[in-house]
Amino acid sequence: MTDDARRTIGVAVLGMGNVGAEVVRILQQSASDLEARVGAPLEIRGVAVRDLGKARSWCSPSLLTDDAASLVTRDDVDVVVELIGGIDLPRTLIGTALEHGKSVVTANKALLADYTGELATIAARAHVDLYFEAAVAGAIPVIRPLMQSLAGDTVQRVAGIVNGTTNFILSAMAENGDDYASTLAEAGRLGYAEADPTADVEGYDAAAKAAILASIAFHSRVTAGDVYREGISTITTDDHESAATLDCTIKLLSICERIDDSMGRQRVSARVYPALVPNSHPLASVNGAFNAVVVEAENAGRLMFYGQGAGGSPTASAVLGDLVMAARNKVHGGRGPLESTYASLPIAPIGDVNTRYYVSMKVADRPGVLSTVAGEFAKRRVSIATVRQAGAGDDARLIVVTHRAPDSALSETVDALNDLDAVLSVSSVLRLEGTDG
Ligand SMILES: NC(=O)C1=CN([C@@H]2O[C@H](COP(=O)(O)OP(=O)(O)OC[C@H]3O[C@@H](n4cnc5c(N)ncnc54)[C@H](O)[C@@H]3O)[C@@H](O)[C@H]2O)C=CC1
Ligand SMILES: N[C@@H](CC=O)C(=O)O
């Protein structure tokens, strides 16, 4: 090893919350192993926090600063680890760090979903790394497998459960009938939820991750606004009960796939919504804050990645992996792969996606209602797979499951059902995924 290769790598950590605190702990506890793997010692030069007065374990007070902007430009810092969250401040801090020749590791999917292009351009100009394995599916390696291991294949589909908080809530509701609000509060206490948990429950976090996954998988620029999104805040105990009667469970899915238009041209569909998944499907048994991502590639076939998708130490594990890579590149020269958006595939609207629907509606309990309801599906060429009546009289409900049809035809059918006198209300509409038909 040359003298140069033995130089110390200076690390700045920005934010010491759920993830930042774990990163600082591991950096100190595993210092000698990390040194051996990098080929040089990693030394924390500073830790930026919002409140200097707060007590912290694993961190000498002399390292703390409330001036993140100065820390990221210091000459003795080689790699900046951003774990503050949000958009405007980290965008500026990361941009500045990269411009000053620092490699950056971040877990910030909200930022990356819209600004990967901007930040990757600065990183390329400065010949430094921008790594973000922790931004999607926490501890699970998905970014690196897609970007590197599958770089020679053609990925067709990336789909799965990428939000731990909502999976924790849906699992608790389905398994124990737990209450939505208290389970969400518990996810916050356990360090799974975002600072504003609306990002989790309304699907924004999963949509940001879908944008990142789709961009990498399809070598195209996909941003958060390109992702169709529905959250889980409207899912009720009745929905879980209905799912159980169909031998299904409800999961918030992120689905990114190539779909053809009517001329056979490829487009990208990226979408996030709660869906019924058959209990026999591998995703149905992914519970709690666990995530799973299924990748389908032309030559590799189907690959499944499973593990802890949220929480301080699992996320810190992915951050540390990136930090070791970035530090090695600083020691030995070179940099990681550049982002690749050469394919520039356009985005397909949700209406063009073929899905199956589950529709539960309160109906008048009188002769002819079933055929009126079925007629609205038929008018739009939506084929019905099963119909079941639950309850009777004032409690009569029809539960319809369709075959696959364009989402636009399905949503027009639901609008038409809402206008029928025979339908008192459409109480629930969910997609059904993971089945043929
Ligand atoms: N918690 C998790 O399971 C995961 C989180 N992430 C991402 O990691 C990042 C951090 O997440 P958490 O640690 O959970 O959030 P957190 O809210 O626990 O930590 C953020 C910390 O940044 C500090 N902070 C705010 N403004 C600051 C400033 N100007 N200077 C220095 N520090 C400042 C806050 O005081 C807080 O301690 C976010 O981008 C999040 O989306 C990614 C994957 C999993
Ligand atoms: N809030 C996120 C944290 C990890 O990305 C989640 O619940 O998955």
Ligand code: NA
């Ligand atoms: Na990951």
